[in-house]
Amino acid sequence: MNRLTPYTAxxxxxxxxxxxxxxxxxxxxxxxxxxxxxxxxxFGAFYAAAEGPQPMNMVEVVAYVWLxxxxxxxxxxxTDADFKEQVASGAVAYDxxxxxxxxxxxxxxxxxxxxxxxxxxxxxxxxxxxLLLPAFGLADWALPAPSGAALIGFLAAITAAALLSTAIxxxxxxSMLWTLSGEGVDRIMPSFVSDDPVGDGRAAxxxxxLAAAVPRVAAVPRAVRCAVSHLQRQHSGRRGRExxxxxxxxxxxxxxxxxxxxxxxxxSPRRPGRLTA
Amino acid sequence: MTDSITMLARYFGVSIRAQLQYRAxxxxxxxxxxxxxxxxxxxxWALFDRFGHLAGWSFAEVAFFYGVINCTFAIAxxxxxxxxxxxxxxxxxxxxxxxxxxxxPAALQLxxxxxxxxxxxxxxxxxxxxxxxxxALDIPWDAARAALLLLTVAGGVAFFFGLMxxxxxxxxxxxxxxxxxxxxxYGGVETAQYPLSIYHVAFRRIxxxxxxxxxxxxxxxxxxxxVDDPLGTGRVFQALAPLAGVAFLGLSFVAWGFxxxxxxxxxx
Numbered sequence: 216m217n218r219l220t221p222y223t224a225x226x227x228x229x230x231x232x233x234x235x236x237x238x239x240x241x242x243x244x245x246x247x248x249x250x251x252x253x254x255x256x257x258f259g260a261f262y263a264a265a266e267g268p269q270p271m272n273m274v275e276v277v278a279y280v281w282l283x284x285x286x287x288x289x290x291x292x293x294t295d296a297d298f299k300e301q302v303a304s305g306a307v308a309y310d311x312x313x314x315x316x317x318x319x320x321x322x323x324x325x326x327x328x329x330x331x332x333x334x335x336x337x338x339x340x341x342x343x344x345x346l347l348l349p350a351f352g353l354a355d356w357a358l359p360a361p362s363g364a365a366l367i368g369f370l371a372a373i374t375a376a377a378l379l380s381t382a383i384x385x386x387x388x389x390s391m392l393w394t395l396s397g398e399g400v401d402r403i404m405p406s407f408v409s410d411d412p413v414g415d416g417r418a419a420x421x422x423x424x425l426a427a428a429v430p431r432v433a434a435v436p437r438a439v440r441c442a443v444s445h446l447q448r449q450h451s452g453r454r455g456r457e458x459x460x461x462x463x464x465x466x467x468x469x470x471x472x473x474x475x476x477x478x479x480x481x482x483s484p485r486r487p488g489r490l491t492a
Numbered sequence: 493m494t495d496s497i498t499m500l501a502r503y504f505g506v507s508i509r510a511q512l513q514y515r516a517x518x519x520x521x522x523x524x525x526x527x528x529x530x531x532x533x534x535x536x537w538a539l540f541d542r543f544g545h546l547a548g549w550s551f552a553e554v555a556f557f558y559g560v561i562n563c564t565f566a567i568a569x570x571x572x573x574x575x576x577x578x579x580x581x582x583x584x585x586x587x588x589x590x591x592x593x594x595x596x597p598a599a600l601q602l603x604x605x606x607x608x609x610x611x612x613x614x615x616x617x618x619x620x621x622x623x624x625x626x627x628a629l630d631i632p633w634d635a636a637r638a639a640l641l642l643l644t645v646a647g648g649v650a651f652f653f654g655l656m657x658x659x660x661x662x663x664x665x666x667x668x669x670x671x672x673x674x675x676x677x678y679g680g681v682e683t684a685q686y687p688l689s690i691y692h693v694a695f696r697r698i699x700x701x702x703x704x705x706x707x708x709x710x711x712x713x714x715x716x717x718x719v720d721d722p723l724g725t726g727r728v729f730q731a732l733a734p735l736a737g738v739a740f741l742g743l744s745f746v747a748w749g750f751x752x753x754x755x756x757x758x759x760x
Contacts, residue, residue, distance in 0.1 A: 239671065242670070242672045245672050246671065246675050246679070249679050250682070252695070253679065253682055256691045260547045260686075261543045261546055261547075262543075264545065264546075264548070269542070398521075399517070399520050399521070402520070402521055402524035402525075403520075403527070405528060406524065406531050
């Protein structure tokens with residue numbers, strides 16, 4: 216059997232699950248349509264009075280704004296509510312018992328989370344911006360049809376972007392193993408993503424410096440393994456030694472508790488067995 | 493009336509003390525709010541750095557629009573958490589029954605649901621931008637201008653409060669909060685950060701007559717700045733425009749009344 220099969224199965228099952236939320240997707244579509252229109256009017260006003268050629272011409276800005284709105288959900292701006300729920304309830308511990316690589320499993324789930332909602336929003340958005348706007352006589356504001364080469368380049372870039380964005384989201388998910396609550400990370404993540412085209416040289420330089428600081432996709436799994444092994448490290452100090460003693464002689468359940476000490480820190484009605492351990 | 497105000501003050505007092513129990517969480521949330529709107533402002537600066545001006549409006553002028561609307565929204569947002577969560581917290585669960593049983597208006601109790609202290613982040617950021625804009629612009633301040641600015645903020649708070657009441661009223665029919673209303677709240681803030689005159693004419697009409705966003709931002713601010721409105725409105729209209737926000741709040745409460753009469757509990 217192909218080693219990747221379970222992971223692709225996870226992606227596909229989760230993806231189809233998330234495709235159910237069509238009403239939410241419609242609301243998102245309307246919101247992003249509004250946002251796109253506002254941004255285009257703002258850029259239109261700036262460009263109307265601009266002197267000399269700009270790094271991006273207006274046609275490119277229009278394409279950027281529409282594609283940005285269509286793909287907005289794919290930016291790492293939030294976390295999966297299901298995962299948050301699992302951490303809060305402690306059910307995340309079951310993931311450790313699955314015969315899968317933990318990072319691979321979480322990455323697969325998150326990849327579906329990152330792409331499913333985006334698919335539902337991007338398709339009507341592209342249809343609207345590319346086909347309907349010219350039909351309404353607003354061809355200046357329409358998303359231009361790409362050339363073959365541009366389309367191939369776009370597909371390659373968007374695939375890599377999906378992987379990178381997923382990796383960043385997984386890191387955010389993993390942070391919840393410490394914080395136990397996704398509230399903080401959910402509030403901070405939107406600050407780091409932006410849908411503005413950055414035409415200015417200095418701003419672009421700042422953004423690329425920031426981008427360089429974001430860990431590359433390849434580096435993330437390694438960082439995560441370090442983080443997980445940090446979690447599994449033996450505890451020091453008097454309380455830590457106590458905990459190590461409790462966790463010595465491990466069965467499956469204790470292995471989970473040892474991997475995620477944060478989960479053991481709270482009394483949980485789901486683990487009455489700990490009282491007798 | 494006095495009784496209602498005392499009641500609301502008690503609600504807010506309890507809410508503030510409750511939030512300060514989680515001091516780190518409050519500080520981080522407020523910092524997050526500050527950062528979110530500060531980064532937005534950085535985007536604005538980048539655009540002006542490149543283009544110099546926006547259809548004749550200078551950076552400081554647009555910063556003034558930006559500062560006023562963000563302060564306004566931050567205040568309204570802090571007061572309306574109860575209405576924002578109305579669908580999921582009260583209608584879906586049937587908890588609204590409990591509010592109806594108490595001998596105080598339901599709307600008052602909802603306003604007292606939470607005084608969201610974390611909004612201070614956005615308020616602070618808006619105030620800083622506003623202070624900078626005022627220092628950069630050469631506005632001949634007098635009592636009338638200052639009063640109009642305060643009226644603008646008051647009208648704006650009433651307007652956004654009205655939007656939230658409207659969103660909550662819709663929950664009587666839809667149960668869940670409609671995400672589409674975000675277009676008017678957050679989208680409204682985004683829109684009002686820039687002068688209304690740059691937008692398409694249909695858009696301007698909607699945001700003047702249907703949803704009076706322009707009346708609590710653009711028009712009175714033009715009068716405060718003392719510039720001539722490219723749209724050609726007169727000073728009297730500009731000065732009275734913020735009252736549209738209060739009227740909007742009144743209409744929202746009419747819709748709310750309809751909804752409350754229509755409400756049937758989930759029974760759980």
